[in-house]
Amino acid sequence: MEHLQMMRSVQRILAVFESFTAERSSLTLQEIADRIELPKSTTFRIVQSLDQAGYLVRLEDQQYCLSFRFTRLAGLVKSTLGIREIARPILVELAEKTKETISLHTVSGQNRICIDAVSTDASPLRAVVQAGEQIPLLMGSGSKVLMAYMPKDEAAPLVTAVAKATKRTKADVLAEFEKVREQGYSVSHGERLLGISAISAPIKDVHEEVHYCISLGAPTVRLQTREKELVKQVVSAAANISLQFGGKLD
Incomplete structure (x- = not known):
C-alpha cells in the first residue's frame, strides 16, 4: 500500500511537469488542475511543494512556470x-x-x-x-x-x-x-x-x-x-x- 501511494505521488508530480508545453510555458493553478485531472485543492498542495523545492516558480500574474533547475538537468541529460x-x-x-x-x-x-x-x-x-x-x-x-x-x-x-x-x-x-x-x-x-x-x-x-x-x-x-x-x-x-x-x- 505504501509503495502504491508513493508511485501515485510520483506520477502526479510528473503529470504537473508534463502539463507545461512550448505553447503554454506558464499556467494558472486551475489550468494545471484541469490538465492533470485532479481537484484544485490537491493540485495546490503538489504545486506548493514543488514551488518550495525550487522546481516551479510562481509569477506575478498568479501563473506558474518551470524553474531554471530544468535547464541544468536538461544539460546533464544532453551531455550524457x-x-x-x-x-x-x-x-x-x-x-x-x-x-x-x-x-x-x-x-x-x-x-x-x-x-x-x-x-x-x-x-x-x-x-x-x-x-x-x-x-x-x-x-x-x-x-x-x-x-x-x-x-x-x-x-x-x-x-x-x-x-x-x-x-x-x-x-x-x-x-x-x-x-x-x-x-x-x-x-x-x-x-x-x-x-x-x-x-x-x-x-x-x-x-x-x-x-x-x-x-x-x-x-x-x-x-x-x-x-x-x-x-x-x-x-x-x-x-x-x-x-x-x-x-x-x-
Whole structure:
C-alpha cells in the first residue's frame, strides 16, 4: 500500500511537469488542475511543494512556470545521453522479440544514415544493414518517415526528386507523406532491395520534431504474414524511444 501511494505521488508530480508545453510555458493553478485531472485543492498542495523545492516558480500574474533547475538537468541529460545510447536497449529488445533486423536512422544530406543496427541469428535469411551505411532518401520506408516529418522547405526538393524517380505527381508523393503522418508508420516492399520489406516509425523529440526513425527489415515472404503484429511492435518501440528522448506519448 505504501509503495502504491508513493508511485501515485510520483506520477502526479510528473503529470504537473508534463502539463507545461512550448505553447503554454506558464499556467494558472486551475489550468494545471484541469490538465492533470485532479481537484484544485490537491493540485495546490503538489504545486506548493514543488514551488518550495525550487522546481516551479510562481509569477506575478498568479501563473506558474518551470524553474531554471530544468535547464541544468536538461544539460546533464544532453551531455550524457545521445540517441544511440537511449535507443540501443529498445532496439535489442525489439530484435529479440521479432527475430528480425532492427535499425536506427537519421538524415545525412541526400541520404539517410544507419546509426545503429541489431540483428539475431534466428534465421540465415534476414535483412542486412550495418551502422554507418548510407541509403538514398528516395528509397524505403525509413526514408518516407524521415521526409514526411521534414519542414516543408526542406522536403520540397526531395518531393520533386521522389516524384521524378517513381514517375508520380508531387501531389501523390505529398499524399503518401500525409498518410505516413496520420498512421504513424510506413511500410515498403522491395523498394531498396528486391525481396526485402521494411516497417519504419518516427522518433519524436521534446519539440515533437522527427530527426530519427527506427526500421524493421525482413524478407518480404516472412514480413507479409505477420505485418499487423510487427507494425504494432515497431510503433510501440519508437514511442518508447520518443518518451525517453523527451517526446510525448500520443
